[in-house]
């Protein structure tokens with residue numbers, strides 16, 4: 001799609017069962033900054049059935065406008081229904097930029113919508129800015145396993161589309177009571193054209209949500225086994241945190257994939273990331289380098305993880321982690 | 336009889352990727368090319384379905400001439416027909432141009448032979464990790480898509496119905512769809528088994544049918560390759576590393592002092 005656009009920066013608001021995925025708010029934060037550079041406005045696009053109660057949250061996190069499509073066919077996520085609805089809204093109101101979460105649902109949606117709009121889409125973007133001269137969106141993403149960074153542009157097609165993983169950008173400030181314009185859009189949808197129906201759902205027994213943890217104690221190959229990870233679990237519990245892991249630790253079977261941090265795992269940005277027995281390969285760093293404070297423990301003084309650490313401790317974790325646990329217990333009056 | 340299409344991509348084996356630190360470019364020498372691992376699952380799934388329901392498997396790929404090796408390997412998964420889309424004008428395609436090139440070829444195959452019941456894709460290609468081509472092709476073919484497929488529970492050819500398990504962030508969704516449908520496959524969707532020697536021998540002899548942008552498939556040349564790609568690489572660089580902070584050596588300062596350093600930071604960050 002080419003042609004004239006409004007100077008609007010849109011964020012697709014991902015909701016399931018009337019709960020908004022927090023990455024949508026993170027994207028509203030970036031959208032605001034981009035909109036300022038374009039002298040435009042920020043809008044959220046909300047699709048679902050009977051979800052209008054959610055608009056106040058979207059405004060609170062900085063949207064100036066909310067486009068909403070409400071339809072029974074949108075009661076739960078189905079590709080064809082959601083793709084058509086988002087496509088129709090974008091075709092009618094012509095945003096300059098459309099950002100989507102790079103969650104499983106967001107990725108599913110983005111590829112279809114970009115194709116319907118005949119525009120470019122950049123996946124897993126880690127940096128977004130506006131080129132001062134051309135006003136194009138600069139979309140930067142890791143390529144070749146994070147070994148290089150590539151800045152992608154979409155100069156002649158609109159909207160410029162990008163997907164962004166959770167926790168790449170910080171959560172913007174929430175302002176209770178902020179409001180804006182609500183635009184209700186009618187879209188025709190039929191069960192016939194959607195073609196897919198949910199007939200069952202098996203919820204995960206336990207979902208590990210390390211993306212939102214404020215403290216992460218992460219272990220790598222140097223932990224040596226499950227017993228070692230038990231220690232890390234003990235420490236993370238004392239800190240109300242979660243346990244993260246490198247891919248090698250996951251592959252060794254010491255901990256499940258849901259804990260994996262990195263390019264092929266999760267992206268995290270906790271207040272404190274404690275990396276224990278992790279060498280700091282680029283694919284691991286890609287998932288944690290935005291952490292506020294990084295502390296690492298490694299016996300190898302040349303380990304790459306030290307290069308990005310606020311505090312690096314050269315030594316054996318088996319000596320320091322048990323002592324740290326005891327010290328925190330004492331602090332909390334538990335020991 | 337099932338008519339199956341599998342779309343595969345040849346990718347560099349990224350576990351072995353090395354980058355020239357001076358130029359920031361990929362060192363291609365000695366990096367083996369493999370079939371994208373998720374596409375292997377799609378092939379194995381097709382192979383299983385063929386065993387159960389009978390039918391025909393067509394495997395397609397777009398890529399440079401050496402991608403024919405990936406297609407030859409597909410014969411080991413009992414592929415009946417292998418199609419290589421290769422042409423200089425296809426080069427430099429982003430996901431939009433790729434989905435166009437594949438979808439037009441698929442439409443051509445359907446017109447000259449018969450329609451497919453299932454289109455099987457990988458969840459994503461490990462070289463770019465975009466996961467965009469499957470949903471893109473589905474949009475162009477105007478068929479439903481189910482991503483992150485882990486299992487086919489049921490397939491009823493008479494009723495033209497399929498039941499699929501799909502992995503989501505919160506659990507496993509069970510979806511019923513009408514045929515035709517496009518599935519993108521997770522690792523669990525299909526497991527390769529050892530191919531019989533006869534299949535391996537056949538694979539060695541097999542050569543793909545080759546199509547280009549020469550007019551047999553009615554391509555709009557403006558929508559192919561770099562020309563048909565809305566995205567452009569603006570700049571490439573090696574990521575800069577955050578500055579190193581304080582370093583201490585456990586054996587020099589002792590455990591107690593090291594623990595205090597950590598505690599100090601925990602408190603400064605408000606997590607203790």
Ligand SMILES: Cc1cc2nc3c(=O)[nH]c(=O)nc-3n(C[C@H](O)[C@H](O)[C@H](O)COP(=O)(O)OP(=O)(O)OC[C@H]3O[C@@H](n4cnc5c(N)ncnc54)[C@H](O)[C@@H]3O)c2cc1C
Pocket residue numbers: 145219220221222223245246247248249260261262263264265266276277278279280281282283284287297298299300303315316317318349350351
């Ligand atoms: C395409 C691709 C995607 C990838 N995705 C990811 C990803 O998402 N996440 C990820 O983590 N990796 C990923 N990897 C793998 C990555 O390249 C590294 O192999 C991996 O991160 C290394 O894990 P590690 O640091 O635990 O192991 P190692 O590199 O083996 O490091 C172990 C460290 O432990 C230290 N150690 C040993 N004993 C002790 C001790 N007693 N006390 C203290 N320190 C000790 C050692 O000095 C060493 O530095 C990916 C690779 C590829 C090619």
Ligand SMILES: Nc1ncnc2c1ncn2[C@@H]1O[C@H](COP(=O)(O)O)[C@@H](O)[C@H]1O
Pocket residue numbers: 342343344371373374395396397398430433437455456457458459460461463464465466467468469
């Ligand atoms: N050049 C290609 N030729 C054939 N199939 C492809 C090609 N590129 C991508 N695909 C298919 O699309 C899936 C997703 O790829 P991607 O969107 O690049 O992550 C792959 O697993 C393949 O099934």
